[in-house]
Structures are given as structure tokens and as C-alpha cells.
Amino acid sequence: MPVSTKERILNASVRLFNEHGVDAVRLQQIAEEIGISVGNLAYHFKTKDAIVESVYEQVLDEFAHIFRQYLQAPELAAFDQQISLYYQFFQNYQFYLAEFFKTNPEQTRQQLQWQRAVNKMLIQLRSWLDFHVQRTMLRPEDSPEQYDQLAQSLWMTLVFLPAFAAMRGQTTTELSYKQAVWEHLRPYFTTEGIAEFETLVLPMLA
Numbered sequence: 001m002p003v004s005t006k007e008r009i010l011n012a013s014v015r016l017f018n019e020h021g022v023d024a025v026r027l028q029q030i031a032e033e034i035g036i037s038v039g040n041l042a043y044h045f046k047t048k049d050a051i052v053e054s055v056y057e058q059v060l061d062e063f064a065h066i067f068r069q070y071l072q073a074p075e076l077a078a079f080d081q082q083i084s085l086y087y088q089f090f091q092n093y094q095f096y097l098a099e100f101f102k103t104n105p106e107q108t109r110q111q112l113q114w115q116r117a118v119n120k121m122l123i124q125l126r127s128w129l130d131f132h133v134q135r136t137m138l139r140p141e142d143s144p145e146q147y148d149q150l151a152q153s154l155w156m157t158l159v160f161l162p163a164f165a166a167m168r169g170q171t172t173t174e175l176s177y178k179q180a181v182w183e184h185l186r187p188y189f190t191t192e193g194i195a196e197f198e199t200l201v202l203p204m205l206a
């Protein structure tokens with residue numbers, strides 16, 4: 001199916017935002033990236049703010065899609081697939097973290113939307129841990145708030161690992177990303193959890 005001009009504009013904008021940051025990109029650059037005139041671009045998006053708004057909508061839609069995967073199948077193997085989706089998401093939208101941490105007198109609407117999304121992600125991770133305690137895949141907490149801390153560790157790894165690796169001059173592959181997430185969980189597996197992990201997940205990491 002042919003990609004529409006509007007989609008090409010959004011895809012080019014994401015590439016340029018990742019490379020230069022949102023503030024540094026101009027409409028002329030976006031138009032040149034896909035070989036159209038600024039006038040043609042303005043037919044689809046009258047301003048850069050309109051492009052940014054549409055990109056953010058796309059980002060949040062994809063993030064919501066990842067959440068829905070958990071609701072469909074929360075088992076260990078399905079979580080491994082969800083980790084892959086998070087990896088692709090944060091690779092595709094590297095600029096988004098930088099935008100979130102920009103210093104502004106007041107948070108923008110997009111920053112607030114992103115804040116709600118990542119808080120929802122943390123709640124979902126905590127719920128996932130509780131579910132697998134009930135399934136006897138994970139052992140019960142040894143102390144109050146132990147799994148709150150584990151959920152936060154998982155969240156930080158999923159969100160920040162690629163950026164952290166880049167700061168150290170390293171690259172993150174999908175495999176190393178997934179392994180890092182699972183290493184947080186392995187110490188908490190029960191005998192049943194180890195068996196399910198080794199049978200259903202480990203072959204996908206080999």
C-alpha cells in the first residue's frame with residue numbers, strides 16, 4: 001500500500017527529531033527530506049506545531065498499543081514479546097525522552113501526556129508482578145514494597161537502558177535489552193517460574 005504524503009512527512013519528522021531534536025528542525029528541512037516544496041508540506045500541515053502534535057499522537061497511540069498486549073496475554077512468553085515492542089518503540093522515538101526532560105517554566109501538554117503514559121506503564125508492571133505471584137511463577141514478596149522496587153527497576157531498564165548505553169559509548173541490541181530486563185526477574189522465579197521461563201522464553205533469547 002503506497003505511503004501517503006502525510007505519512008511521509010510524519011516519518012521524516014521523526015527521523016529529523018531523533019537526529020537534531022525537535023526545536024532545531026525547520027519545515028524546510030522536513031520538506032527537503034522527502035523531496036517536496038514547503039508549500040506542498042503546508043497543504044498537509046500548516047505549521048511545525050501541527051506536525052509535532054501529530055507525531056505525539058502517533059507516539060501515544062503506539063504506546064497504548066503496547067499496553068494492550070499485556071491485556072491480551074500476560075504470560076511470560078507474551079511479556080518477552082512486549083519487551084520487544086518497548087525496544088522498538090524507544091529506538092523509533094529517541095527524541096521523546098529528551099523532550100520530556102526539557103526545562104520549561106510549565107510542563108507542556110505533551111509532557112503531561114507522556115508523564116501519564118509512563119506512570120501507567122509502571123502501574124502495569126506492578127500489576128504484572130502480582131499476577132505472576134498468583135500464578136506461582138514468582139515468589140511472594142519477602143518484605144513490604146519489594147515488588148514496588150522491582151517494578152521501578154524494570155521500568156527504568158525498559159525506558160532508559162538504550163540512552164544509558166549510548167552515554168557510555170555502547171550500543172543496545174534487542175537481545176541485550178531483553179536479557180537485561182529478564183535478569184531483574186530471574187532471582188524472583190519459583191521452581192514453576194524457572195521451568196516456564198526455560199521452556200518458553202529462553203529459546204527465544206538463544
